[in-house]
Amino acid sequence: MATDCDFLVIGAGVAGLRAAIELAKAGSVLVIAKDSLRESSSEYAQGGIAVALSDDDEVALHEQDTLYAGDGLCNQTAVHTLVEERARRIFRI
């Protein structure tokens, strides 16, 4: 296994892979994970994304829904940022 790289990304979920895609523009990237590369929450995600994509939808509703599903564990500021920025970012590969 090659271990020389410009960037080391720890974690092969959606966050790590997104970072790897961006970093690949600037150099070689090595992605590592603690188990198999496919063993992550991203692999188990059921496909629903809290985002307001149409004019008859509202960011605030997705924010409330996410906080409700989080059952008090969510960072409210992080949830707000996530739900608000998703519409702009969802179509990026």
Ligand SMILES: Cc1cc2nc3c(=O)[nH]c(=O)nc-3n(C[C@H](O)[C@H](O)[C@H](O)COP(=O)(O)OP(=O)(O)OC[C@H]3O[C@@H](n4cnc5c(N)ncnc54)[C@H](O)[C@@H]3O)c2cc1C
């Ligand atoms: C059953 C299930 C259903 C879900 N459904 C949805 C959904 O419908 N919609 C939605 O938006 N979200 C959903 N989620 C949440 C979503 O999957 C996560 O928010 C998202 O995948 C997190 O991505 P991540 O890259 O931060 O973490 P992960 O995908 O968990 O990736 C973490 C990575 O880090 C690696 N890692 C961890 N510890 C170490 C270590 N010590 N050393 C090296 N590597 C390590 C892991 O191996 C893994 O590769 C769901 C989650 C689960 C579990």
